Amino acid sequence: MKNDSEISSRFVVGIDLGTTNSAVAFIDMEQEGFEATVFPVHQLVAPGTVEARDSLPSFHYEPAKGEFEAEALTLPWSSEGKSVVGVLAREHGAAVPGRxxxxxxxxxxxxxVDRNAALLPWHGAERVHKISPGEASRRYLEHIRHAWDHAHPEQPLAEQDVVLTVPASFDEVARELTVDAARNAGLPKLCLLEEPQAAFYAWMREHRQAEGMQTGQSILVCDIGGGTTDLTLIEVEDGKDETLAYRRVAVGEHLLLGGDNLDLALAHHIEEKMGGEKLSPAVWSVLVRRCQQAKETLLQPNAPENCTIHLPARGRSVVGGSRQVELERDEALRLLAEGFLPEAAEGDKPELRQSGFQEFGLPYAPDAAITRYVTTFLAEHGNARPDYILFNGGFFESAVLRDRLLSVLAKALGWEPHVLRADRLDLAVAYGAAEYGRVRRGQGTxxxxxxxxxxxxxVGQDNGETASVCLLPAGLEEGETVELADRTFQLQIRKPVEFPLYTSSTRTxxxxxxxxxxxxxSMRPMPSIKTVVNSGKKKKGAxxxxxQVHARLTEIGTIEVWLAEKGGNREWRLQFDARAATQTERAVEEDTANRAGLVDESLVETGAAVIQSALDPKRTGEPNALLKQLEAATGMDRGDWPPALLRRWFEETLPLATCRQASAVLESRWLNLAGYALRPGYGFAADDWRVGNAWLMKQDGVANHRNEMCRAEWWIFWRRIAGGLTENQQVELSGPIIKMWSSRILNPAGQKPPKQNSFQFGDHESAExxxxxxxxxxxxATKKVLLGELLLTWLERKGAKISNGAAVWALGRIGARVPAYGPLNTVVPAEKAxxxxxxxMALRxxxxxxxFALMHLSRCTGDRYRDLPEESREKALAWLKEHKASERLLELVRDGSLLDAEEQDRAFGEALPPGLHLAG
Structure with missing residues (x-):
């Protein structure tokens, strides 16, 4: 923690960067009393109108060209007006959700998802410029900085000490991305604080302690905001000078369950009131935003008895024939109370079924019953019955919802805690963050x-099993370092290594x-850490x-992990991998590939000898004989080779890539084995390192480019490892091919394509x-749409029969409703599918x-943004029935479910290694 002399800014500033609203509070450290004050943020509330509001709605709107007059979006500190955040973004965007x-x-x-990807707005309008979640957060914080600097030109925010709040349940990647967003917004002096703690700091500032509160008692902070449900348990301890002190002893798991879910529930209810007809995605988006407005109106104290929700007409037009639905306050409160705070009994646990809320691509909590999450949280921590409860977040603005939760818990657990008074729930986190900034200077509790x-x-063990070593204990304070001095680890150098990480909120x-x-x-997988450690001085045979490992909880609230050479002075910092975070939703027990049993080193060595011999430029033979030789040498069918063995063989094969120059036979052999051993390009420890090394040879192209067999194996190789390629790599790989196909397919009949784009693919190569x-x-998605149009034009052209099977298969993959490994933000729009x-179906x-392609194009997902209209899915079902498709394909189109192993192999194009699975 910083010393007082190191902290000299006049203000400490707390920022609540919320899902729905952000707020700012500050304390002037030069004034007596250290009063926490809300900072009203100037923002556009209507075109041409700037006002200061207590909060900044966390909404970002990108206007279409010419949508507003230039001066209409002018702010006191800027006249650019390229995008809008705050009230105007929220209000205007409710009618234009695609932007x-x-x-x-x-x-x-x-x-x-790749959290660094430009994926917002989700299902955005055509040609809208998308941004990443981190960039959106940066823009909110940058707006706050500009507003502050405009009000305090002598004390810019970059020079103040800023406390930025995050959910207690944020993982390390989310914390790091939040810190990056703040620093990119020009806020270098910051630390992180968990939101439930901030709410409690706000309460402590006003009340210090409740009447009758004493050592040994505990407080449950129940914080339900726009996006998350955060549960925190705090114990009361003896403090100094006969005062009380407080210790946070537990936090709940990460739950995407909050105001957004309430909006969706109300929208589904309104849809049912309108007759149950499934609304189009465009109208549905408007309805969800209107329901958000209605919810905020009806949950307010002294709310009206009802409100009217206006919707655009059916169809694509939003002009004329608009509809309206009345929503009663009692009706809405009953729906939200029974849906999110149902009756519960002691021992009840949340259901693990898939949530019905998938419209916006977020992994919402599988069970909407907040009451069951609370009872489970208390049960996991010694069947706790806290003496006090502190409510926070917009959900609890409603006294009906607060009372309902208390009533259900009293009935289920016989528990009636004293409710701590909390004013201004919308600002409590910001106030508490500012108070924490003061406490960090040694003032307050x-x-x-x-x-x-x-x-x-x-860590790996001698028996081949994976165990875990406790790295950082719960309760470690900021700035403290842990040295695992009694344990020495053997680290492979110059080879890819991956460090699995786990966390537990119950093993304290x-x-x-x-x-x-x-x-x-009790242990949840985290984003792993991946690296290749290169020893500075190569020691032969080493x-x-x-x-040894040491780790640190930094002063700003993030984690650092270091490796230190034993007996040396070198050390390496291990970085959390944001890309690897896309795999953390897989349950631990599904990670079978990395724990697929022991790999006998004799098999590795036997295979390595076969590979070395078969790829020796002095030898020749059949192109595909290598896999057969490996089967004979190992006594195993290739379909039974575990991923660990295959990856070791890939690492043996990679340095031998120069053999490709020697002959077409060796090149096709090398490509065949390397792609087979690395397929599907992800899913096993350090696969991104392997794919990255394979990518280096892409610039060399096919060595024996005149040989169609080598060219075909080249395309097969990249197809096999495609899942491990980044978006930019896939774009670079596909660009020249798409150009070739376009020159061939889109050229008018009878005309030869331009010489520089001459089409050279034969039948077999075309298929690959x-x-x-x-x-x-x-x-x-835009490039996929182009590809799909090329494919269908090719298939519809009279006489274009070569490669039809492969082309149809590719069409299904390109337009699939459920990607095999790709992110949802690249799925082709439903109207195009x-x-x-x-x-x-018209091709007969x-x-x-x-x-199989028709199933992928029309498969049911439960997400109206991806699903085909019901009428078109019925046509697909009728076609499949007419052509004697299996009941399984009909089920996937009618009801949707996960693909089984055989179906995954068909979607991939060949059998996957044992233990490796596609997402879809």
Whole structure:
């Protein structure tokens, strides 16, 4: 923690960067009394109208060209007006949701997407400029900085000490991205504070302690905001000078369950009131935003008895024939109370079924019952019955909802805590953050407790199993370092290594250095740390070095992990991998590939000898004989080779890539084995490192480029590892191919394509090129649409029969409603998939490929933004029935579900290694 002399800014500033609203409070450290004051943020509230408001709505709107007069978006500090945040963004964007970015904070914590990707607005309008969740957060914070600097030109915000709040349940990637957003917004002096603690600091500032509060008692902070439900348990301890002190002892798991869910629930209710007809995505987006407005109106104290929700007419037009629905206050409160605060019994646990709320691509909590999460949280922490409860967040603005939660808990647990008084729930977190800034200077009472969870590092053992070592204990305070001095680890150098990380909010007594079995019930996987450690001085034959691990909880609230060479002076910092965070939604027990049993080193060595011999430029033979030789040498069918063995063989094969120059046979052999061993390009420890090294040879192209067999194997190689390629790599790989296909397919009949774009693919190579293009799921949706149009034009052209099976397969992958590995933000729009499905059925091609492609195009997901209209899905079902498709394909189109192993193999194009799975 900083010394007083190191902290000299006049103000301490607390910023609540919320899912729905952001707020700012500050304390002037030069004034007596240190009063916390809200900072009204100037913002556009209407075109041409700037006002200061107590909060800044966390909404970002990008106007269309010419939508507003230039001067209408002028702010006191800027006249650019390229985008809008705040009240105007929220109000105007409710009618034009395709240009409105919302819930950026929820996306920051989404473990199923690349959080650095430009994906907001989700399902944005055509040609709208999308931004990442971090960029949206940066723009909110930058707006706050400009507003502050305009009001305090002599005390710019960059020079003040800023406390920025985050959910207690944020993972390390979300915390790091939040810090990056703040620093990129020009706020270098900051620290992080958990929101429930901030709410409690706000309460302490006003009340210090409740009447009758004493040592040994506890407080539950129940914080439900726009995006998350955050639960925190605080214990009362003896303080100095006969005062009370407070220690945070537990936090809940991350739950995307908050105001956004209430908006969706009201929208579904309104849809039912309108007759149950499923609204189009465009109208649905408007309805959700209108329901948000209605909710905020009806949950206010002294709210009106009802409100009217206006909706645009059916169809694409929003002009004329608008509809309106009345929503009664009692009706809305009953719906929200029964839906989110249902009756519960002691021992009830949340259901694990998939949430019905999938419209906006976020992984909402699978069960909406907040009461069950509260009872489970208390049960996991010694069947706690806290003496007090502090409510925070917009959800509890309603006395009806507060009373309902207390009533259900009293009935379920016989628990009636005293409710701590909290004023201005919308500003409490900002006030508390400012108060924490003052406490950091040694004034006031600090909540102790430190690190909210225990962190573990996955390590390999001699028996081949993976265990965990306690890395950081729960309760570690900011600025403290833990040295695992009693444990020495062997680290592979010059080879990819991955450090699995786990965390637990319930195992709070494990000590640093404890070696423990991985408990799938209480340990949750985190984004792993990946690296390649290069030893400065290469020691011949040295493949490992001995290292020790130390870790630190920094002063700003993030985690650092370091490796130190034992007996040396070198050390390496391990970085959290934001890209790896997209894998954290997989349950621990599903990570079978990395724990697929022991790999006998003799098999590795036997295979390595075969590979070395087969790729020796002095030898020749059949191109595909290598896999057969490996089967014979190992006594195993290739389909049974575990990923660990395959990846080791890839690492043996990679340095031998120069053999490709020697002959077409060796090149095709190398490409065949390397792609087979690395497929599908992800899912196993350090696969991104392997794919990155494979990518280096892309610039060299095919060595034997005149040989069609080599060219075909080249495309197969990239298709096999496509899942490990980044978006930019996929775009670079596909660009020249798409240009070639365009020159061939879109050229008028009878005309030869331009010489520089001459088409050279033969039948076999064409098929492999189509399969590759169909496998590039990270391509932007716009490029996928172009590809799909090329494919269908090719298929519809009279006599274009070569490669049809591969082309149809590729069409299904390109337009799939559920991607095999790609992010949802690159899924082709539903209206385009609908058009392709109808054109595919019109081809009168009843092959298995056609049925499988039609299933992908029309598969049910439960997400109205991805699903085809009901009428078109019925047509697809009728076609599939007419052409004797399996009941399983009909089920996927009618009801939707996950693909089984055989279906995943068909979607991938060949069998996957055991233990590796596609997402879809």
């Amino acid at each position: 409105l970015a919302v819930s950026a904070k929820s996306w920051l914590s989404h473990g199923g 600090r909540i102790t407790g430190g690190l909210a969870r225990t962190y573990y590092l996955g 007594t494990d000590k640093p250095g404890d070696l423990l079995a991985i408990d799938e019930e 493949e490992t070095i001995n290292v 090129v189509w399969r590759l293009l169909g496998s590039l799921e990270r391509l932007p 609908e058009e392709w499905a109808l054109r595919l 091609d009843a092959t298995k490929e056609s049925a």
